[in-house]
Amino acid sequence: MSIRVRFAPSPTGLLHVGNIRIAILNYIFAKKNSGKFVLRIDDTDTERSTKESEELILEDLRWLGIQWDEFYKQSNHFAKYAAAMDHLKKIGRVYACYETKEELSLKRKIQASQGVPPVYDRASLQLTDEQKKELEAKGIKPYWRFKLNQDDVVEWNDLVHGKISIPLNSISDPILIKPDGAYVYTFASVVDDVNIGITHIIRGDDHITNTAAQIDMFKTLSENIPQFAHVPLLSSLDGQDVSKRTGSPLSIVNMRKDGIEPSAIWNVLATLGTSNNANYHDSVEDLIEKFSFEKMSLSSPKFNIEDVKLLTKKIIADKSFDEVKSHFADLPLFTEDFWNAIKGNIESLSDVRYWYDIFFKDIAVVKEDATFVQQMLQVLPSPFDFTQWIAELKNISGRKGRELFHPIRMVITGIEKGPELGKIATLIGYDRLKNRIEANLKAN
RNA sequence: GUCCCCUUCGUCUAGUGGUCUAGGACAUCGCCCUCUCACGGCGGCAACAGGGAUUCGAAUUCCCUAGGGGACGCCA
Numbered sequence: 001m002s003i004r005v006r007f008a009p010s011p012t013g014l015l016h017v018g019n020i021r022i023a024i025l026n027y028i029f030a031k032k033n034s035g036k037f038v039l040r041i042d043d044t045d046t047e048r049s050t051k052e053s054e055e056l057i058l059e060d061l062r063w064l065g066i067q068w069d070e071f072y073k074q075s076n077h078f079a080k081y082a083a084a085m086d087h088l089k090k091i092g093r094v095y096a097c098y099e100t101k102e103e104l105s106l107k108r109k110i111q112a113s114q115g116v117p118p119v120y121d122r123a124s125l126q127l128t129d130e131q132k133k134e135l136e137a138k139g140i141k142p143y144w145r146f147k148l149n150q151d152d153v154v155e156w157n158d159l160v161h162g163k164i165s166i167p168l169n170s171i172s173d174p175i176l177i178k179p180d181g182a183y184v185y186t187f188a189s190v191v192d193d194v195n196i197g198i199t200h201i202i203r204g205d206d207h208i209t210n211t212a213a214q215i216d217m218f219k220t221l222s223e224n225i226p227q228f229a230h231v232p233l234l235s236s237l238d239g240q241d242v243s244k245r246t247g248s249p250l251s252i253v254n255m256r257k258d259g260i261e262p263s264a265i266w267n268v269l270a271t272l273g274t275s276n277n278a279n280y281h282d283s284v285e286d287l288i289e290k291f292s293f294e295k296m297s298l299s300s301p302k303f304n305i306e307d308v309k310l311l312t313k314k315i316i317a318d319k320s321f322d323e324v325k326s327h328f329a330d331l332p333l334f335t336e337d338f339w340n341a342i343k344g345n346i347e348s349l350s351d352v353r354y355w356y357d358i359f360f361k362d363i364a365v366v367k368e369d370a371t372f373v374q375q376m377l378q379v380l381p382s383p384f385d386f387t388q389w390i391a392e393l394k395n396i397s398g399r400k401g402r403e404l405f406h407p408i409r410m411v412i413t414g415i416e417k418g419p420e421l422g423k424i425a426t427l428i429g430y431d432r433l434k435n436r437i438e439a440n441l442k443a444n
Numbered sequence: 445g446u447c448c449c450c451u452u453c454g455u456c457u458a459g460u461g462g463u464c465u466a467g468g469a470c471a472u473c474g475c476c477c478u479c480u481c482a483c484g485g486c487g488g489c490a491a492c493a494g495g496g497a498u499u500c501g502a503a504u505u506c507c508c509u510a511g512g513g514g515a516c517g518c519c520a
Contacts, residue, residue: 010520042520101518108516112445118516119446143518161449170447171516178518185520208448209515232450235513275457277469297457299450300513307455307470317482344482390479405479417481 003035005200007068008189010042011054014251017303018204018234020064021269025231026202027066028270031288038196039068043075044188060252064262065284072196074188081183084191084221085176088146093220094176096142097124098135120145120172141179146187146217148173154212159229159293161205166212174213190214194222205230229293232273234303250305259348264311273301280314309347317344328352333360333427341423355418359427363414363436365443368407372397376411377437384430386422411440 007023009015015023030037039061043049061068088094099107108118125147127135136142148168155165176187193201201211208230218225236250255265267278270287274295282290321336327349328334334356342355379392393408394400409421412433418424425433 008520012520045519048519097518104518112516115445117446164448166448175518180518182518184518189520204514205449206514207520210520233514271469272456275468277456279469295457297450301456304455304471310470313482345480400479402479409480419481421479 001199003030003033003199004038004197005030005035005202006038006040006193006196006198007066008040008042008192009057010045010048010185011050011057012045012048013053014253015057015060016251017255017265017269018250020060020252020265021234021272022203022231023061023066024064024266024269025229028288028291029200029202029229029293032291035199036069037067038070038072038198040072040192040196041074042185042189043073044183044185046075046182049075056253060256063252063256064265070196072192074183074192077188077192077195078183080195081188081191084187084194085144088176088220091220093147094144095125095147095173096127096132097145097175098127098132098140098142099124117170118172119170122173143175143179144177145173146176146213148213148216152216154215156211156215156225156228159200159202159227160231160296161208161298164208164211164230166209168212168216171209171213174210174217186210186214187217190217190221193226194218194224198226199224200227200229202229202231204233206233231293231296232298232300234272235300236303250303255305255308259312259350260308261312261315261348263315264308267311268303268308272303273297273299278307278311280311280318313347316346316349319343324349324352328356331356335427337423338427341419341427345417345419358413358415358418359424360432363412365440366410366414367443368411368440370441372399372407373411373437373440376408377434377441380430380434380437382430384426384433386425389425390422412436 005026007026009019009023027037029035041054041057043054085094104120107121111118124145132142148171150169153165153167155163158164174186175184177183192198211228211230215225252265263284264280266284266287267280267282270276270291271278274291274297276287276290276295321339324339325334331353334352338356338359342352346352346355375393375397379389379396381388381392390404394404397404405421408425409416409418412425412428428436
């Protein structure tokens with residue numbers, strides 16, 4: 001049986017590192033096992049789902065090079081859910097309930113104050129047909145719960161956590177259909193996983209309790225129960241669950257905007273919380289090769305955006321001109337020499353334009369020793385030759401080392417640090433150098 | 445409140461009773477390279493949450509305490 005995994009985001013907001021890590025893990029697992037990666041948009045919550053959000057999700061995935069083999073939307077599957085529901089009704093595994101939200105939350109409060117587990121008491125299960133009719137006559141619409149097999153203890157061998165066992169009497173009968181007829185994720189997800197033939201469910205370990213109920217549901221709909229891998233949730237540096245900090249720089253859209261490299265994200269997210277080390281040389285194939293759930297630890301790793309930025313810097317410094325030139329087609333002077341000069345000095349590709357301006361546009365004038373600047377102009381060779389220029393400058397000024405180079409750098413670039421001076425000067429070229437030196441003299 | 449999970453250098457981790465004066469990676473610091481930065485090379489700093497118990501011997505087993513995270517939705 002070939003392996004099939006799914007990534008099932010709900011289009012209710014931006015994808016963030018936590019989500020995308022799950023996508024990456026699923027993708028890696030699929031590729032590692034020559035399986036299929038299924039993308040499913042979980043949009044059963046029609047109130048909160050938006051088309052824009054869905055499109056952004058697809059864009060993020062494409063940007064990261066995550067290609068899906070199949071694509072589904074839960075909103076297209078209502079007929080399947082209805083059919084599954086009929087089946088559950090037929091075998092008596094669902095029942096209608098009539099409590100309001102307020103009543104349920106009151107029950108939970110009472111249970112909490114009594115120190116009793118907050119499990120639904122199945123009061124509606126005791127209702128007679130007449131009572132139900134009466135309630136419905138009053139205009140109260142039923143919602144439907146799955147009747148868990150309370151005597152059962154669900155056990156599964158989790159790929160990350162190992163053996164997990166949860167007694168079903170410790171959790172509430174899950175709601176499958178809301179009073180307005182809308183299907184709830186817990187149910188829709190199981191029906192889809194069965195229909196799509198998902199073999200491995202890889203998700204955050206906040207779903208562990210869900211899994212117990214869902215396995216009980218799987219048993220009523222299929223002979224095949226998928227395997228589960230519940231990975232520890234990422235936390236941010238201050239210890240919070242990253243998903244609770246959306247809209248922050250942790251969203252993929254923002255990272256893309258900040259010039260983060262996709263492969264930096266891959267490297268960090270595919271290795272974080274595992275005993276593998278992130279290494280900017282590693283390709284996606286390398287990461288797939290190295291990955292294993294056995295290498296994943298059980299505690300929540302902290303995600304630090306700085307790790308991604310650092311890797312981005314190293315990855316960029318490693319890129320060839322051909323790999324980046326298409327990004328800068330609008331810059332006429334973006335040449336291979338220019339790229340090679342600056343690539344070690346940039347944090348992200350957006351910094352290219354910063355250096356471009358320093359090389360080829362106007363710079364700030366920084367006051368330096370006028371005599372020396374005058375000498376710079378005096379021996380400026382035409383055609384320009386850096387080695388010759390420096391040799392002569394050294395000669396007539398008697399300067400060397402930092403004394404010699406620092407003022408040159410300041411006069412011709414206006415800033416303290418940057419790429420190798422010889423490369424800079426050569427690229428700036430005779431005319432611009434002459435102008436800059438003259439402008440500096442004038443300012444003096 | 446109930447249930448579940450977790451706790452080794454700043455960070456991610458190796459470690460499954462002696463091979464641990466606890467290993468690696470990233471970060472950091474120093475040196476080398478060098479006109480600056482980065483890269484690279486070499487080296488340094490740096491951790492078993494606390495307390496008991498078991499044992500000849502515990503990071504490793506057990507108990508307690510503390511701390512952290514998660515679940516308990518007509519969200520996904």
